[in-house]
Amino acid sequence: MKPIIKLKNLTKKYGDFIAVNNLNIEIKKGEIFGLLGPNGAGKSTTILMLLGLTEPSNGNAWVCNYNATKNPIEVKKHVGYLPDNLGFYNNRTGLENLIYIARLNNIPTEIATKKAKELLTRVGLDNNANQKVGTYSRGMKQRLGLADILIKNPSVIILDEPTLGLDPKGIKEFLQLIYKLSKEEGITVLLSSHHLHQVQQVCDRVGLFVDGNLIAQGDINTLAKSIFNEESHTIEIKLKENHESNLNTIKNLLIQNKLASKVSIISEKLIINCSDDNTTPIVKSIVNANFNINHLHVKSYGLDDIYQRYF
Amino acid sequence: METINKLKNPVFKSLETLKYTFKGVNTPQQTHPFWVMVQKDISDHVRSLRFIILIVLIILTCFGTLYNAMSHLNEALHNTKDPNNMFAFLKLLTATDGSLPSFLLFMSFMSPLLGISLGFDAVNSEHNSGSLVRVISQPIHRDYVINAKFVSALTIISILFFSLSFIFIGFGILFSGLTPTFNEFIRIMAFTTLTILYVSFWLNLSILFSIKFKQASTSALTCIGVWLFFSVFYQIIINIAAKTFIPERASQLDKVINIKKFFSGLLNIAPNQLFTDASTTLLMPSVRSLGPLSFTETLGAIPSALTLTDSLIIVWPQLTGLIAATIFCFALSYYIFMRKEIRP
Structure with a gap:
């Protein structure tokens, strides 16, 4: 089977500083892949290159068989991206935020409204749909974020630090939600985190990122073996x-x-x-x-x- | 046209939708993402408190100056020496007793403020709240963001100023009993268009700063700084410079005139000067030149009003200058925005 995400010799330099160095990763369809690494390891930069928001200095990123640098629009049609600071319009309601994003994805308003309501129920926000996002708690915003990326029916979702700022119960619920989604609908998930324990719970495979280098990848046991041979x-x-x-x-x-x-x-x-x-x-x-x-x-x-x- | 359509240009897409509407055919319900963004930006502006405050200010200005002009309309119209007394209705916009500035002057003062307030946080506030990343990770072209910001603000300004002009004309007719001639009406419309152009210059400048500066307050202050510079300090600086360059003893008249022309040229490229010159020419038909005229040129001229076409010809350079400045600011912001790396 062809990998759904394929990074080949991906490199990003800012002047002399190498943010991402010669990255090679292949992710299969339906997999949950965790990008692990401390802050500033180059995880976010990698994600931005995957979405075509930043041009790599060298190498290629392929998502759903589209080159992310040359054809970002096609990639963004199939990829839902949840940035770590979410970025909702606080003066709009949760429902309005979802409908706006759906309409940017060329979904007609009526269908968008219906779908947004369904998704809000699914993530457990149906009672808060008409509340302004500014009044939401962090956990609620995070769940709204999940609804937000699902509204375009993505085949890949990318989550940047999805558990940031959630309480332990919230983390558990959120990760379970992601796990369920991936297994039920065959959505490929790429999530970045520096919380190894949380990633351990849901990821099929992880890649360990330090200073722009991918030092190991595989499931947790393989990872341990390759590091502590x-x-x-x-x-x-x-x-x-x-x-x-x-x-x-x-x-x-x-x-x-x-x-x-x-x-x-x-x-x-x-x-x-x-x-x-x-x-x-x-x-x-x-x-x-x-x-x-x-x-x-x-x-x-x-x-x-x-x-x-x-x- | 077809090639342009192939580029999925949102403007042509919407024209196509219009075509469908005229034919009475049910169009597919979806709006192009670009227009969705424009709609959202417009509703953001209209809902914001700052916009409401500005509208209240502008409406107050309108009525204040209208009242002021009304009470002095009689004097102004009976002044037969004034070649503009033929244009009674235009007097409403320019007449004043000196205690309160005329509508024209108020507009030249308020327009930059309106433009700046609509644009100074256009990009950086979205960037800081993270919504910019969320929006551009949707399948849209990046330039939609900045184009939508411009188009939405321009739409609002156009609607605002045209309705304001019509309200002004309406109340003018009601209170003074005068009706504008066709000529006057066209002049007022041209003035309105000019004002919109002037506002859009400041709008683009503030959008440029909103891309350049991360903090909304920095970009607002810089915009106001530029505005103050052009409206206060620019003239002073040019005058000081001119004084040092123009020789005291006028031995070579040609040389002196050349230097004077150069400095008045410098003065004229300030956007507020362009606006003032152009609007004065439009609203005071007697203005026949904006530069220095030599004695031979004025010799034998009868102080009479110019025709509309002549006035328009005189303001043409000013208009072009304003358009050029606006496009320059937009092009620069477009360039910077497209190259900018947007990180969450």
């Missing part, structure tokens, strides 16, 4: 015995048997790094060497550690 498993052990005096003994024991690659002491715990899940043999050999274990914790690298490393 051989040290993907860590075992924390607390012994009854003194750690310092026994460190060498344990080191010899484990490394010579090729069970672990590294043994160290961090904050009164023995940290054992190994490539595969060797927990049972390691514990067995420690116990057989007559040590008493007080505490055992197996850490597999998750987003937390990715977070620690790059953010």
Whole structure:
């Protein structure tokens, strides 16, 4: 199957500063792809190039088989974009805002009104349809934003920091809404965020963005492996015995048997790094060497550690 | 025409819709996105408090000056030395006792204000609220945004000034019992068109600043600064410069005249000067030249009114100048806006 979004060697420079460097991503139809990265990593710039709002310095962006730089109008017909600051007209009602956008998409007023009302019900704003957007809470605006991008029947939706400023419950509801949409209607979703935990909940795949470079992409497990290649498993052990005096003994024991690659002491715990899940043999050999274990914790690298490393 | 239509030009699209309407055929209900944007901008303007305040101000001006002119109409009309006393109705717009400026003067003062107030936050306020990004991520061309801003404000100004003129004429007829001749009517309409043109110059200048400056207050202040510069300081500066260049002893008359012509030319390119010159010529038919005339040129001239065509010929350079200034500002804002990177 042909990818619905294809970025090839996409580069954007502002003078000497490289905002996006040689980006290559392919996203399949119906996928939820998360662009992860700290602030200023080039996520928004990438999105702007996808929509044809900014010209890339080099490379191409293809969306729905249209070149985003050369044919932005066609791309924008198929892509719904929700910027992080939403940008509704505060002095207009939610319904009016939706109808305006629908009419800009060449939808006749009557159909637009009908559709806007349907969508407002769907995102749970039917009671606030005739209220001015200025009176909406952040969460309501965010849901209105979702209705706003759905009104043009997009095949791709792009969300820039969609969970920004929402409370935990709001985040959960909003992400579930996105997930449902994508799975039910086969809409491809590209969302950017610096909240890794939230992205983890809904994304099929993520791309990790740091300083304009895509350093890894794939599902969360692949990501962890590719970043922490051989040290993907860590075992924390607390012994009854003194750690310092026994460190060498344990080191010899484990490394010579090729069970672990590294043994160290961090904050009164023995940290054992190994490539595969060797927990049972390691514990067995420690116990057989007559040590008493007080505490055992197996850490597999998750987003937390990715977070620690790059953010 | 067909090639233009192929470009999906919104103007021709709407003409097509009109054609359908005249034929009585039901048109497809959708409006071209460009006109949707124009509609929205117009309703934004009309709903805004600042526009209502300005309208109230302008209507007050209208009635104030009308009242003022009425009370002095008698004197003005009995002054037989004045070659303009044939044009009684035009007197309503220009007559004054000195305590309150005439309608003409008020207009030259209010028009820039109206133009600036309609445009100074056209682009930057939308940019700051983020709605600009949302709108241009819809399938529309980017220039629709700025074109819609201009067309909507121009529509409002045109409707406002034409209705104002008609109201003025109507009340003038009611209160004074005079009826305008056809000639006078055309002159007033030409003056109205000129005013609209003048407002649209300031409108475009303020749109330009609204693209250039991120803060609406900065762009408003800059616009007012430019306006003050042209209406107050420009003349002073040119006069000072002229004084230093014109030799005191008039030994070479030709040279002095050339220098004078140059400086008066400089004075005349100020937009407010263009407007004042053109409107004076239109409303006071006796004005026969806007530049310095030599003695031989004025010799034997009878102080009488010019015909409408002659007046129009005299104001033609002023009109062209204003149009050029307006187009220049628009072209510049168009260029800057199209190249501007719009980030959320």
